[in-house]
Amino acid sequence: MISQETKQRILDATQIEEVIGDFVSLRKRGGNHIGCCPFHNEKTPSFYVSPSKGIFKCFGCGESGDAVSFLMKHEHYTYPEALRWLAQKYNITIEEEQLSEEQQQRRSERDALFHVSEFAEQFFVDSMMNTELGQAVGLGYYHKRGLSDEIIKRFGLGYSPDEWRAFTDHALKNGYSKEVLEKTGLTIVKEDGKMYDRFRGRVTFPIYSISGRVLGFSCRILSSEKQAAKYVNSPDSDIYNKSNILYGLFQAKNAISRLNKCYLVEGNLDVVSMHQSGVENTVASCGTSLTIEQIRLIKRYTPNVTIVYDSDAAGIKATQRAANLLFQEGMRVRCVLFPDGDDPDSYAQHNGSAALQQYLDEHEENYILYKARITSEQIKRDPIRKSEFIQDIADSIALVQNLIERSEYIQQCSSLFNVSEQSLSSLVAKTINRNRQHPTAGPQNETPADQPVVEQPKVHIAQSDITTAQGTCEAFERHLVDLLMRFGGEVVNWTYRPPDQEEDITKPLSVASIIISTLHSSGLSFENPLYQEVYTLALDALKQGKIISPSQFAASENPDIRELAISSMMQPYEVSDLWQSTKGIYVPDEIHRLPSDLSDTLHHFRLKKVELELAENSQRLKEESDPGQILLLVKRHTELINLKKVIAQKLRMVISGI
Ligand SMILES: [Zn+2]
Known part of the structure; x- marks a missing residue:
């Protein structure tokens, strides 16, 4: 709830080289600062910080962004957390937006849920460590599973006594209300008002947020009652939503980003046991099959996921489902299968930690x-x-x-x-x-x-057509989007023929309006959905007479657009000495070339699209047997050939064979 005004004051005060300088040792070189990248291992610096643009970019691993995204990536802060960090650094008092009564109440309710969850964690730990029964039953169970006291402590593991109201009574006595206890799900309230503990007689695994607050619990049964569920989890509440939480992420996040890889296992015990074996970059989806939200959480730290599920039929099916979802999110997927009947936990117990690590390394396969x-x-x-x-x-x-x-x-x-x-x-x-x-x-x-x-x-289209055609289109699309984002507001003299006119005219026009009107009038769109989104944003702005500036793109709410904008603002050649001597964003040479570059790119893009359609049309012509259809296809073929000639002429290209 940081007010818009405060947010702007924070961003205005922020000097990116000072912020990054707190974490990375930087040297000044020309107008930039350079150092060794904190996001990948390197000995020679390829990490550039540009104070004038307020952005950084690593030419080794491609990581880039502004001061806020640096803090989010490096310190794993959320957006508001990063802003608060900056506010503190620059002594800016945060003016909280006035909360409505309802918002205030909601916030204090959430706070109460957090407090009681942390109180419960402590109660379960005490019940295990400081009672005879807890030590025998709870601690005994963990020890039998081969867990050390150190790892038990690290994961906040505990034990909930096998009594109806041990926790509930203790919490009520300490001033927690019945409503709060019910909302977290720690206490179940029956219709007649009777209350009892949800997790009685179970070992408790607290589930932490990324910043380490207790959100809920996942609790495993100890008795061998057949009808009771093996695990009982907290129900969803204002603070706990099982589809966007990963068990172990709080403890694993640093290792995941350092090793640029995340192991995904099935159960809580697998996570704890992997961590104990030194494989700390391990998480599990908690009480649910893997969700898109969970994948996006992992994506904040790494694109590489190795699935380590059971190798029984159910496990293989779950692996396939998880892999497909991961691919959809653009992740790189590998998997490890354990010998039948084994999982990471049992494997480590039977063979030791070193053997587990070795097994993972040796049996990992591209999915x-x-x-x-x-x-x-x-x-x-x-x-x-x-x-x-x-x-x-x-x-x-x-x-x-x-x-x-x-x-x-x-x-x-x-x-x-x-x-x-x-x-x-x-x-x-x-x-x-x-x-x-x-x-x-x-x-x-x-x-x-x-x-x-x-x-x-x-x-329909030969493989060579698909790959070359797609590849080339992508390159043109990318270049057009670059021009649109970086030079959208730049005005150039543009020669074109307005619809239903005989003569070309020359007029000063903005790059954004040139690109948009050209694509619009020839009915072209981008194949790449991200580029199309940028185009739509620029189009909507243009309709209101506005042009989106590069820094507005770089501050977009969509992280993919942000990244695209920043990487296009930071082309490698910009860090040359030439660029450093200029104040603006681009080299003078480039501006000079802009009109011809723009016109060439637009023509090439259209030409490629025509060629693509032509290839598809020809193929259909070969296969079609219906005379009416053939006639239509031939007509379109002629149109396309003519169009190709016209564009080619504009490009002053000689096209052979027509
Ligand atoms: Zn890097």
Whole structure:
């Protein structure tokens, strides 16, 4: 609830080199400061801080941002936490926005929930450490599982006595209200008003927020009662939402970002046991199957996830589901399977910590290649279902976001399954289209059994067309977005032919309006959804007569746009001596070239789009048998050829073959 005005004062006072200088040793070089990057290991500095632009960028690992995002990444602060840190550094009093009565009440309610949760954690720890029964039953259980006192303490593990109201009575006596106890779920209140402890007779695992506050509990049963649930978790409350919490993240976050990798395991005990074995970059999704929100939490620290689930049928299915979700979020996915019946916890108990680490290192596999291996074994056993198995692997490859990785997988899998690269890649392309058309269906939905599976799918565009065409389009799109974000407000003399006019005219126009009107009038859009979003933002602003400045893009609420803007503002050549002597954002040379660069890029982009459609059109022409359709296709073909000629002329290019 920091007021907008205070926020602006904080940002105005912030000197990025001073902020980063608190964590990284920086040297001045020209207009910049440089040092060794805190986000990856390096000996020669490639980490640049630009005081004039208020941003940093590492040319080694690509990390970039402003002072606030530096604090968020380096110290793992939330946005408000980073602002508060800066306010303290620059002695700015934070003016809290006046809270409404309702907001105030809500806040004090949340505070009460936090307090009672922390009170409960302490009660469970005391019950275990300071009572005879607690030591025998609770502590005894953890010791039997091979956990040391140190790790028990680190995770705040405890024991809830096997009595109906031990905790509830203790909390009431200490002044906590019945309502608060009920809201956290620590106490269950029956309809007749009778109260009892939710977690009685269980060992307790507190669940922490990223900053280490107790949000809730996950508690394991000790008796062998068959009908009781093995784990009971806190119900969702104002402070606890199971779908965006990861068990162990508080203890694991530093190791995850340092090692740039996160192990994802199934249970709480697996997490604790991995940490005890020295594998501290481990978390578990708590009492729920993995969610998108949880993946985004991991993504704050690393794009690399290794799934370590059970290797029984249920575990393999869960692994597949998790992998698909992770791919969707653009993560890199690996997996480790344990010998049947073992999990990290039991493996460490039987074989020791060192063996566990070694096992993880030796058995980690790229997920797609793991799946390909399994699939090829299945095909050997059951050749009749080959096409079905291949569809399954195509489903997974289709979710990989990185184009280069995707085509790499297609190549490797096609040789493994002895199918042509073309058929596999067109199967993948089809799946991508299907996912696009039915985004809600998601990848976890399995292919319906009645859907015919195509052994040799028809090819619409040759593989070479797909890769080269997509690759080139991406490059043009990226460059256009760069120009739009960095130079949108720049005015250049632009020569163009207005619709229904005979003559070209020259007029001073802003780069933003040139790009937007050109794309609009030729009905073009960006393939890349992020670029399209930038374009839409610029378009909406332009409709109101405004142009979004580079720093506004860099302060966008969407982190992907922020990152894009910052990286385009910090092109590598900008840190050359040339750039340092200028005050502005760009080198004079570049401004000089802007009009011709803009016009070339727009023409090339249009040309590429036309070529793409032409390729697809020709292919359809070959396959079409309906005379009416053929006529339409031929007509479009002629139009496209003419369009191609016109654009090519503008580019003063000679196109052979037409
Ligand atoms: Zn770096």
